[in-house]
Amino acid sequence: MKHIRITTVKQYVTKAERQEDDRLQRQMAPSPFYLILYLIWIAGAAVMGNNILRLSLPLLLTGIAGIWAITGLLWFLYFFHKKIFMVVSLVFGVAAAAAMYPLASASATMGAAAWTNTKEGPVSLLMAVLTAVFLMFLLEFVLRIHAVTFLISAGLITAVPFTDLSFGLWEALALLGCMVGFVVLNMNDRSRQRRFVMKKRGIITSFCVMVTVGLMTIIMLITVGVVDWQQEPLYAQTLRFDDRLHEWLIDNASLLDEDFLSGYLSRGNLHQTGKEKFELSVNAPFYDRLYLREFIGSDYNGQGWDWAELWQEIPLELSDRSPEQHTRYEDSEESEEEDWGWGDEEEEEPYEPTYFVERELFVSPLVYAAQNDYLKEMQDFSDFLKSYRIESLSWLGGSPSMYSSLRGDSFEVKMHRGSIGYDGTGKIAFFLSEDNVVYLLNTTPADTSDYVFEHFSEILDRDPAYVSSVRAIPSKPEVLFNMYSSDYIAEMLYDRTMAMRQAQKEEEQVRSGEALSGAEPDTESPARKLRVKYITDFYGMVIPYYPEFSRSTIAWKMVDDRTAGAEITQASYTVSYLTERDLPGEIDWSGYDAYRNYQQYYQNAIKEQYTNFDPDQTPRLYQLCQDMKLENVNEVTTFILYTLQTHAVYSTSPGNTPIGKDLLEYFLFENGRGYCIHYASTAALMYRMLGVPARFVTGFGVDPAAFGKPTVTQEGDETWYTSTVRDYSAHAWVEIYLEDHGWVPVEVTPTASNTMVAEYPGYDSMEMERIMQKYGWEFRKNAQPQVQSGAGEEGENSSPLITWVSSPYVFIPLCGVLSAAAGIVFLLLRRKRSFRAPVGSSQCRLLFDKLIRMLHDRGHLKEYYGSEVDFILQLSRLSSALSAEETADLVHRLEKITFSTVSETPEDVEAVADYYRRLARSEYDSLPWFRKPMFKYVKAFLPPGA
């Protein structure tokens, strides 16, 4: 069965028809409108990219004008002098290849940027630009592939949030308008209709492009106003969606799990979804923000902060264990992670407690002093000592602290002097320091220079009779080690009585088979306590400031209950701590001279480490701080608060930091928006630059309001208040070192009203006010960021003209003027064009049809179309512009042209045009003045020159 063949292309085209088609094809050259569209696109892309190119305004405008001129020339040559265009293309292609070859080879060796600084560089670069212009012209006008310009526009717009591209209203309209135009053009250029279809489609396409682009422009202007009016609510909606998306991705795809509590500084927005982190229980209400430290940073590396070296592996040579034994206790984050179940599930091993060996630890003298009350209770220890042989020994020990803060092998500490006690079998039993701190040993080394220490559980397994706590005994006199396992938070100033009692109690517990749990120190200490209980996948260890160094045991339930795949659900630990209010106001240093020396050594060490910074990383920040001459830490703090408050506002959605820009400098000097990590990091760097040891810290800042409705439980004599800490409380701050106080937190993140509320011992709002007045500083009143343009040190790219043009409030009137001008030009061109018949059509017929429409529009002869018998009579009666003979002549000419095979002559055209002109003029003159522009320009009834 054969099928009917249907095509839209004629099968056999005669030579004459082909020539006609070619002629029409030539006449189908894009009108200047398309060229203008393309030139606008070039200008928009150039202005947009100039934030990266950083050209001065005159140079930019010259460049744009140059590209426009070249494009216009190519357009003219291609559509009107094709042969010359071919020659020019050939010559240009050869020259471009010859000039760009050295550019390409140089880029491979020395880099394009370096090449442009050489003598040949700019020439080759210019040729590269010209080549790009030529290639784009080929794509757009010769091959009519509009997708490339569309994709470039879309790519530029999409890249705006991640780069330094500017995107003002002008750029948006230029790119968007052209994108829309190119889409419409692309739809039509794809088909290859011939003859009258091509001719007609070109006219329709032009109209459609203009309508679409114009519509888009009007809508864009309206939406700019709407967005400007309701910016924040619109952003808030998007951010809420972003938070939900973020949460979903984390829950379902394990993606974007940002580790806020680490040194990494996010370059985007803050996502907080209220996710639960852990349960926090306290035994006493607190009235100030409770800072719980988790990460402490040392050096800023541009992406974030490095970890402060708080932990260090135990050197193998300091241990008398065999490698196999030592391996068991190696400090390994990876093995710890695997133990936590994050490694290979199939190779799960029983949990092994891990030793962390700290290098120098330090405790605040005030805490130390506060602790001394306990030491006064150790009167009965003398009885204990009587059973041991005491031998004096001068060697170095130390007062271990919760957080080590020192780096460096160069650090040396001379610590306490004390005595070693031996038990009845000759084994070293303990060391009693001068300040009555007891250190207990549980193994017998060969000599005093070689000490061994073992884990509590190991000792119990081997020799339960021994005291089951571990103390730090330095193996080298000049170096202090303090060792504790992951089961312990800290072993510090130790209440020997308490320790013994505690150890015996735990020993009994283990023997009785009870699982170790969060044992609390058996003491009547009034110290505050907080307990952290893990309930989700958060397993960081958060410690408050001023931890009390009584012995605390963290007994992970998982030690006993851990099985493959078991969830760690009840792990918890308890820390005793003090608040600032609990500390004594003054220190009685009598009897603590060694400790005071110790503090001095400590201060010297941290001075070197925690005032470290790289000026090349944040040159503007360095420049800002360099010239400041401030007298003390309070003035430094005030200056930092003043700088932060006047340069930025708090926002959890500051947007993305462009690629290649330093996060902190972009925050402070360009964006002006950020949240706690930005403020804390900037403050930490500024402190260092101004000579104050400072550290960047992340953790949780729990406000008393978070304990608004706690769960109250009674455990023995103690009342515990429990509340769940969520990710809302995750926070970053800076801590500075204060003499006699140690590391104290400084809150540098403003409140919602952009108010600074930093306080620490010796500094409060009154002190801040005094210093502000001294230097004449003033906080900003409004909460808007002082956003600066993208100008760099050498930047002159953001010229006033571009900024002005990009401003929507200035652009709207400008756009109005341009639109009006464009509208006028359009009407004039349209009017002129409406009196020109398309090729192949009759000019007389066009004029006659226009005449009929004009009459109908004016309300005359609405039932006549020119072929009626009495049309001549009616028309001649209607207007005095034409006599009856002239009207008859007009109609007869039209009849001849329409119904006979005779084509119109120039005389016909001239006569009909004259008749039309006179009639139109007559109608125009009869109109009131306010209707004349409509008749003449909008409806285009009056011909040009009439």
Add this chain to the structure above:
Amino acid sequence: MKLITVLLMLALTWYLAGTNRQPVMMALAFAGAALMVIMLIFSQYIRFRIHAEIPSQPNIARKNTQTSFTLHTRNTSRLPVNRFRLTFSMQYTTERFFSATRRLNGSCAGRRGDRDNDSLFYFTAPYCGVIRLKLKWLKVYDYLMVFSASKKIKNVSEEILVLPEPKEMRLDMPPFGYYTAEPISPETSDRPGDDHSEIRLVREYRDGDLIRHLHRNYSARTEKLWIKEFQHENDYIFDFLLDTSGTKRLNAAQWDAFYELISSVMYSLLREEVILRVFWVDQKRGGLRLFELSSREDIDRLMTELYRSDTACTPDEWATFTGDMARSGMRINTNLEWFFLEKPVHRFQVKNIEKQLMTEYFIIGR
């Protein structure tokens, strides 16, 4: 797919704008969404404003010859339509399943350009017969071609008669006087008027015609000279029967072969300067129809009449209508059997019938 892509791009733009605090991008996203809404409304609006029709035009085509047709679209709105798609089909009326469906893409000017909204297409019919050109769907797109709206076109169709190309067979005709013609009954005659036995036709005056043969009455009325042409006494008159009885429903190829055969025989017989009286059953007219052929131009009119007739009949009906007419003339049936005085001349095959007609030599009545 395009709509999804556009919506995804707008969503991405909105997302990037909101999370990075870019007011112009946010405006861009909303402007894009607003534009999409407008385009959607526009496509729906245009759907009710655009109509398609088949303008009146000659509806004759030749088999295997590319013929052009225009389809007219009328846009009653002021705004032009950048792109529309008109779906139409062409199907032989004898076929139920095989049809050619095409989509015609075009643009449509606004109200003022109404006259120019013609879309041209070409078709080539492989068989003779009647083709029904039917407009089916009209789909319009917005300017960005993201949205479309379509509507079904009802009751817009046109019939196109595909006539066979003139072909002449090689015939060996019997000598003159071999048979005579029966008189034609007035009721079935297609040519009312004067005595058909004398006046064969009336035609325009040519140089050399006898003045006495002027048809004075008609000439006076029309102000032109007309000549009466009389029947020659020795004209051949063939009765030609087109037997469409007793056949099952034929497909287009079979009908094409039938028509090709008829046409070729007609052309060949007329070459021999015979007058043909063609008879066939037309149920629409309730009986036998007669069409007298005396020139080649008449063949096209015959085929046209034949196409438009309802030729289906049973053998009994055929016998009732024709009686013994076949005994004194030629007969061709839909099985492509050719009889002369009820003696078989040839039986054709549907396949390659044209080749058979052109290459073979047929002897009539020997």
